[in-house]
Amino acid sequence: MEHRNPDLVSRRSELLATVALTRRLDIEVRQMDLDSGIDFVGIIRPEPDEELQGFLLFGVVVKGTARPLPSHLAAEKFFRAHRSKSGIIKGKYFFPVIVLLFSMNQDEGYFSWFVEPDVDTETLIQHTDLAFKPFDLRQLDQMISRIKKWYQRLSVAIAPQALLEK
Numbered sequence: 001m002e003h004r005n006p007d008l009v010s011r012r013s014e015l016l017a018t019v020a021l022t023r024r025l026d027i028e029v030r031q032m033d034l035d036s037g038i039d040f041v042g043i044i045r046p047e048p049d050e051e052l053q054g055f056l057l058f059g060v061v062v063k064g065t066a067r068p069l070p071s072h073l074a075a076e077k078f079f080r081a082h083r084s085k086s087g088i089i090k091g092k093y094f095f096p097v098i099v100l101l102f103s104m105n106q107d108e109g110y111f112s113w114f115v116e117p118d119v120d121t122e123t124l125i126q127h128t129d130l131a132f133k134p135f136d137l138r139q140l141d142q143m144i145s146r147i148k149k150w151y152q153r154l155s156v157a158i159a160p161q162a163l164l165e166k
Helices: 006-021 072-081 137-164
Strands: 027-031 040-044 056-065 097-103 109-117 124-126
Touching: 006 027, 006 040, 006 056, 006 097, 006 109, 040 137, 056 109, 056 137, 072 097, 072 109, 109 137
Parallel strands: 056 097
Antiparallel strands: 027 040, 040 056, 097 109, 109 124
16 A cells, blocks of 8 residues: 655655665765756765866656565566656756665665666766666666776766867
8 A cells, every 4th residue: 555645755865865875885866856856966075095086967757655675676566557647857967876765665676777878988878677686785886886997988988079169
């Protein structure tokens, strides 16, 4: 049975997302006030000894339900059934965007890329069908590593052109 107070489920999902993302101390989470479909902006703060410095941004869409989501397949099925209410716009995003889906039942969290950094290039892949995975610390570390590598490739692609324009 779905909870009768969707605002409570939504707020609790946002809190769970903030807690899950900030398990890493190099991540800051900021609420988005714009009606963009993105709930939060995650900011990765590289360590001082890392080559790439600055603000490495990624978008976070947060969804929740009071229903149990015992597996990633249940999460995918739930998301597909409620996609029209998901709030994700069909426009283009120019930075990585993830979707976090939480069940209030056991605080299960699931992760999917919405706008995924390509593994080998500086391009982004926008997904229409989301493939969810359990969102644990290992998945968080993999996600952050992938975003950092994408920004590194992007900086290499952009830097030579920026130097030529000076």
